[in-house]
Amino acid sequence: MTLSNTSWLTTRLIILSLCVTAFNVSATELTADQTLNSNFEKLTHAFEQLDLTAMEDIYTEDAVYISETQDRGIIIGKENILNLYSRFFNKIKRKNAKLEVDFRILVRSIEPNSATDIGYYLVRFHPGKESGEPVSEFAGKFVTIFTKDNKQQWKISVDSNTHTAPHFYYDAKPVPNLYYGRQFIEATTKE
Numbered sequence: 001m002t003l004s005n006t007s008w009l010t011t012r013l014i015i016l017s018l019c020v021t022a023f024n025v026s027a028t029e030l031t032a033d034q035t036l037n038s039n040f041e042k043l044t045h046a047f048e049q050l051d052l053t054a055m056e057d058i059y060t061e062d063a064v065y066i067s068e069t070q071d072r073g074i075i076i077g078k079e080n081i082l083n084l085y086s087r088f089f090n091k092i093k094r095k096n097a098k099l100e101v102d103f104r105i106l107v108r109s110i111e112p113n114s115a116t117d118i119g120y121y122l123v124r125f126h127p128g129k130e131s132g133e134p135v136s137e138f139a140g141k142f143v144t145i146f147t148k149d150n151k152q153q154w155k156i157s158v159d160s161n162t163h164t165a166p167h168f169y170y171d172a173k174p175v176p177n178l179y180y181g182r183q184f185i186e187a188t189t190k191e
Contacts, residue, residue, distance in 0.1 A: 066160035096128030102181035
């Protein structure tokens with residue numbers, strides 16, 4: 001082999017090595033869909049563990065929460081949203097109850113620094129055994145807007161929901177690459 005052939009071969013091997021390295025780096029990075037989907041896993045965990053600390057990492061500092069209840073105004077700021085969840089989680093704890101929560105995303109729009117998810121959620125309320133009450137469930141529709149923070153992490157900046165019949169959650173079909181949750185089996189008859 002001549003010096004020029006060795007040089008040519010070395011150059012090709014370096015280029016191939018760089019291509020493989022670049023492919024491996026991009027293959028291990030999460031896509032925007034995967035990162036956004038993981039936020040719904042975090043929300044599910046936070047609700048089921050009644051974990052306010054987990055909620056702190058999900059919202060932007062200036063987040064806005066638009067509640068489904070008619071007697072509550074728009075809640076502005078992460079601290080105010082966390083206070084709302086704190087009261088709610090404490091109420092569940094006092095009743096020795098637990099929650100199961102899940103989401104199904106139907107529509108997602110992603111821009112460079114913001115993303116909007118639209119879908120359904122389902123909440124199952126398991127009362128404390130001493131209450132003798134049955135498990136109940138309720139559902140809703142939601143629109144959630146995520147924005148990237150200064151660390152390029154997707155955080156909720158707008159959270160809005162309304163009540164709906166549970167059958168809409170159950171009837172929602174999976175959409176490729178969008179969060180579809182655990183696929184609860186229907187506990188009650190359709191409304």
